[in-house]
Amino acid sequence: MPQAQETVLEIDLKALEYNYQLLRSKLKPTTKFMAVVKAFGYGSDAILVAKHLEKLGVEYFAVAYAKEGIALRDAGIKTPILVLHPQPVNFKRIIQHCLEPSLYNARVLKAFIAVAEAEEQKEYTVHIKFNTGLNRLGFWENDVDFIVGKLKSTSSIKAASIFSHLAASEDLNEKEFTKNQINNFRKIALEFEQKIGYKPMLHQLNTSGVLNYSEEAQYDMVRCGIGLYGFGNDEFFTSQLKNVFNLKSVISQIHMIEPNESVGYNRAFRAPHFMKTATIPIGHADGIHRALGNQKGAVAIKGKKAPMIGNICMDMIMVDITKIDCKEGDEVIIFDTQEAINDLAKSANTISYEVLTAISQRVNRIVK
Numbered sequence: 049m050p051q052a053q054e055t056v057l058e059i060d061l062k063a064l065e066y067n068y069q070l071l072r073s074k075l076k077p078t079t080k081f082m083a084v085v086k087a088f089g090y091g092s093d094a095i096l097v098a099k100h101l102e103k104l105g106v107e108y109f110a111v112a113y114a115k116e117g118i119a120l121r122d123a124g125i126k127t128p129i130l131v132l133h134p135q136p137v138n139f140k141r142i143i144q145h146c147l148e149p150s151l152y153n154a155r156v157l158k159a160f161i162a163v164a165e166a167e168e169q170k171e172y173t174v175h176i177k178f179n180t181g182l183n184r185l186g187f188w189e190n191d192v193d194f195i196v197g198k199l200k201s202t203s204s205i206k207a208a209s210i211f212s213h214l215a216a217s218e219d220l221n222e223k224e225f226t227k228n229q230i231n232n233f234r235k236i237a238l239e240f241e242q243k244i245g246y247k248p249m250l251h252q253l254n255t256s257g258v259l260n261y262s263e264e265a266q267y268d269m270v271r272c273g274i275g276l277y278g279f280g281n282d283e284f285f286t287s288q289l290k291n292v293f294n295l296k297s298v299i300s301q302i303h304m305i306e307p308n309e310s311v312g313y314n315r316a317f318r319a320p321h322f323m324k325t326a327t328i329p330i331g332h333a334d335g336i337h338r339a340l341g342n343q344k345g346a347v348a349i350k351g352k353k354a355p356m357i358g359n360i361c362m363d364m365i366m367v368d369i370t371k372i373d374c375k376e377g378d379e380v381i382i383f384d385t386q387e388a389i390n391d392l393a394k395s396a397n398t399i400s401y402e403v404l405t406a407i408s409q410r411v412n413r414i415v416k
């Protein structure tokens with residue numbers, strides 16, 4: 049890769065492909081793979097990622113909202129797309145773009161049937177979501193009769209799958225709770241199959257679920273997000289995956305700072321001695337968490353750590369390069385390893401998911 053000349057996010061599609069194959073290798077050959085590409089592909093680029101994964105043969109995509117699914121369809125993605133969290137206001141557009149809604153309560157089930165009937169649909173594919181303990185979205189186990197009644201009362205929709213989501217699949221201290229979620233889902237699925245009279249696909253596992261519970265709850269499909277993008281639920285698995293994200297920038301300007309001079313807004317940093325600082329064109333509006341200011345976070349320049357000093361600005365940061373031999377125009381690495389992403393997450397008191405999804409749309413994405 050040539051040196052960065054502005055702030056760019058390089059997306060390593062080879063690494064993504066590696067991660068996909070590794071996750072797949074943990075599954076039975078018949079298990080379908082739903083690639084979760086919500087939130088711009090976890091901050092990468094949903095279209096780039098989906099196009100690549102479509103070529104590799106993933107069976108399904110998932111997004112959170114209708115708008116994200118429409119963007120994929122507009123880009124030419126043909127693979128089925130599950131919309132995890134749709135709203136009735138978008139149901140007509142969901143049908144127009146051949147997206148498959150998750151129906152998670154009576155309100156959305158009734159509203160979707162009404163729209164599907166108005167649009168004269170026959171057996172339009174939908175997915176029924178059950179809540180088994182996350183208490184976020186989903187029907188309760190005692191809703192099965194109601195759902196089956198509704199489905200039997202119309203030919204406009206058909207449930208292709210029923211699914212649920214684990215609350216603590218990454219936390220082995222919560223194994224008992226998770227096994228309980230798994231058992232509950234199995235019970236719900238059996239009852240649903242008996243009452244509806246056919247077998248919809250079943251799916252319950254996210255990335256950590258695949259890593260920890262693929263024996264007991266693999267079913268027909270799994271839904272993986274973060275693993276594709278290089279993160280497992282522990283250091284060991286993360287080290288088996290490859291890093292997909294390289295966030296790079298450049299030194300715009302270098303300043304020589306006298307002792308007691310301040311740097312940045314509110315004069316938050318005071319130079320204890322003579323210093324050299326670099327100003328970098330990336331700020332909190334680009335996804336550099338404001339909590340990383342005042343030496344909590346660091347970037348790398350010429351392989352050396354340069355702490356972020358003062359407050360993070362909207363469009364830029366200042367870093368300490370006193371001990372680094374560098375010049376204006378030199379490349380700056382915000383992160384190019386999973387370890388660096390995890391370090392930034394820890395320093396900002398958050399998790400890798402948030403560091404990645406925070407990289408704003410202002411940052412150019414390029415394929416590495």
Ligand SMILES: *Cc1c(COP(=O)(O)O)cnc(C)c1O
Binds near residue numbers: 132213274
């Ligand atoms: C985001 C999401 C996933 C993917 O989870 P990862 O931990 O990123 O693998 C799967 N299922 C649902 C319902 C989700 O919301």
